[in-house]
Amino acid sequence: MEMTKTNTLSEVPKSSSAQSLDDASDPEGVPNCEDRAGLDAGPPEFTRKAPFEAPDRYSTKSMDQAADAYLARFTLGISPYGLASTFFTWAVHLMGAPGKQVQLVEKASRKAARLAVYAVTAARDPDCQPCIEPLAHDRRFDDGGWKRWPYNLLSQNFLLTQQWWYNAARGVDGVSDREEQVVSFVSRQMLDLMSPSNFIATNPEVATQTLRQGGANLLHGWQNFLEDWERAVSGKLPVGTENFVPGRDVAVTPGKVVFRNRLLELIQYAPSTESVKAEPILIIPAWIMKYYILDLSPENSLVRFLVDQGHTVFIASWRNPTAEDREQGMADYLQAVDEAMGAVGSIVPKRKIHAMGYCLGGTLLAAKAAQMARDGDDRLATVTLLATQTDFEEPGELQLFISESEVSFLENMMWDQGYLDTKQMAGAFQLLRSVDLIWSRYVHEYLMGRRPEMFDLMAWNADATRMPYKMHSEYLRHLFLNNELAQGKFLVGGKEVAISDIDVPVFCVSTTSDHVAPWRSVYKLHLLADTDITFVLTNGGHNAGIVSEPGHEGRAYRIRTIGKDEPYQSADDWAAAVDAHDGSWWSAFVAWLADQSSGESEPPSLGAWSGRYKAEDDAPGTYVFQL
Known part of the structure; x- marks a missing residue:
């Protein structure tokens, strides 16, 4: 769940923050599966999905359900089939769009030239204007060390690559808005995985602390990791939540x-x-x-x-x-x-x-x-x-996880266990804001060795619940999908x-x-x-x-x-x-x-x-x- 606090209301956002990734300097900008005969099926607009019915655990379909349920243990409930289908649709349409390909080659050349010019300028003046700024909510490169060579080139190259992929995912003829958003979202997740801020040698703040402390920060980070791992496998809540017990510290209204x-x-x-x-x-x-x-x-x-x-x-x-x-x-x-x-x-x-x-x-x-x-x-x-x-x-970024493929995959997963687990639910929410909820935590707790102080809203956020199979299936199908x-x-x-x-x-x-x-x-x-x-x-x-x-x-x-x-x-x-x-x-x-x-x-x-x-x-x- 979203945890950050916005401290101003001077401007109401008019569009997704991802749109600001579009290169400002670029002028081009940024049926029912059951067979029915004759008139029995009726016009498509009058057909409806059958109401929820518990599947037969001993039918041949249970083989498919069991396979999906097993696979879901490794994907946190996210359907790889839906993602593969979306990327295939995008790639095929991109292959058939030579104009878009030329545009992307041109963008890549222009960004490479901008980076080269910046490298020469920054060699003379480290405080020169960068060739690209991170998004307003991206705090990964705030530390002053990112202005020094070679970290300035690493961060600028990453941001330009991120921008290029955003443009590559968008504006492909024949690809729906949702499919473009999924491609953009997944490519952003893969890029965030490889961000220079995530590695000791390429993060100036981590490298400086490691040298200054003689590696003690990494030792503390390893201890933090082991403690988190022990709590996760034993089903315990995160460190610090013991200070926010319902009835004692929170939920104390008589x-x-x-x-x-x-x-x-x-x-x-x-x-x-x-x-x-x-x-x-x-x-x-x-x-x-x-x-x-x-x-x-x-x-x-x-x-x-x-x-x-x-x-x-x-x-x-x-x-x-x-x-x-x-x-x-x-x-x-x-x-x-x-x-x-x-x-x-x-x-x-x-x-x-x-x-x-x-x-x-x-x-x-x-x-x-x-x-x-x-x-x-x-x-x-x-x-x-x-x-x-x-x-x-228009349910926002959650729609990236809501499609027929995804809902069917979730249903098969819940069919096996009877509910949607808290970890599977939390995984989707964390991916929506992976920079803040995954990678920022990784850097600060495991590389810097610093534990953030737990507070009541964060402790509550860790105290999740499950969702019943039937209810969650009906909710996703009848409300989100239909x-x-x-x-x-x-x-x-x-x-x-x-x-x-x-x-x-x-x-x-x-x-x-x-x-x-x-x-x-x-x-x-x-x-x-x-x-x-x-x-x-x-x-x-x-x-x-x-x-x-x-x-x-x-x-x-x-x-x-x-x-x-x-x-x-x-x-x-x-x-x-x-x-x-x-x-x-x-x-x-x-x-x-x-x-x-x-x-x-x-x-x-x-x-x-x-x-x-x-x-x-x-x-x-x-x-x-x-x-």
Whole structure:
């Protein structure tokens, strides 16, 4: 998951950062597989993938599934077949494009000449202007040693090569945008592997420290590696996470578990004010990670902040599924949310609910809210979506891992083990930001011998969960691949649901540097929902932008409400027209909730005195400790 923090909102990015790799000096810039006869199959636009069905473990197909499952152990769940197919398509079309080949030869010659000119100039003046600058987020060559010979030539050659490959992957006739992005992404991963910053002899900072310390940094790095390896093979969390134990250091807001079913524990938090807002808040976090991202340390806990502002807060703590839960699907998770709403309604009777969903939990909540509106269920007062996509047509860089080949490969892998493992999930997220999450760590911890200090958000990020086979397959196919929720084709309770049916006010938060749910994709909610939408764009990433407590240095946000009768405004026009405010979006959210509240009342009891919703275990409950 994305961990970096962006400290300015002065400019909203208008495109992928990879586009800046295009050479500014170059003028050219940058069916269903089952056979059916006759009319039985119907027109292609009316055919649908069959609903999830557990495969027969004793069919001949199980041979293919077993082979994929075995191979996936070495590829972290990434399909080599899909990558091979994409690269073959790109290579064949490039072979048939002599104009593109000439262009690439010309670019290579021009870049070689630029490097030669720079080498001569830098020999006279080491502080001369480089012939190419790294991307804004690339910090590998910040050290002053990269200005000295020969390190300056090594870094400049690497950056020019990286730029050339970006141009080689793009603009090939007959290759789709997604295929070009995959080729560019994979080639970037291979180049990052060979970056001069990754080797002792070619990294001036590492070489200097090695000479200065007589190799002690390498000894410390080797010790760090052995410690990490021992923890990995024994299933332990990374070094330092022992200082952030739920219930002791994080997730310490007082409360009780008031309901439990097979998939979730419902935690109700104790009030900290004499009176509370009449309507309770129910938070549905993503079950890809532990719930306490929203209840970290006391000073940056959104849950504690809401409680201190006079709200009655409930949150779902999801169970960490095992192979026994392989058949738990989207319908089961929707039913679990419905039961949680029933518990909240019983503990705080005759009051509507402010429902909040985060990431995948927000997508689930949006589908649930649409189903409730369709069926005339009026238990919701408002809906809040945090870093949540409802339209998956442009899901950002995650789409590089979502194709028919990749989903089938993942399904076969999960068929074998019954779930998607945490390591397999983390591998994809780390590759999205491999420079920061893989190679930077390798250099600093293993070559420099320096351990970064663990902090609460990093410790939470290491405390991952698994995903059930059936649920994850349905999620990838119906939402990512087929985009059924945005098209009004997603089934809940056997009938389609439409986001346009949601008729309660919506508060939607997105972040400028989100690699998981890009803000322009999140903004597409305006095209789907027919209700008042208060949209917030804050700086930061998928996690750090949401965990944005008041007083957090460098935080800023944009906010505007667009009524259901107002005309649509594009994402970029919206960003250009809305002024930025310094500070945390949390304060704006509390003010918005106050406007949606019907008043105040006495705090409700923690759970019921007896029966199904009797308060028993203290927060954070038991599910959060499942490994």
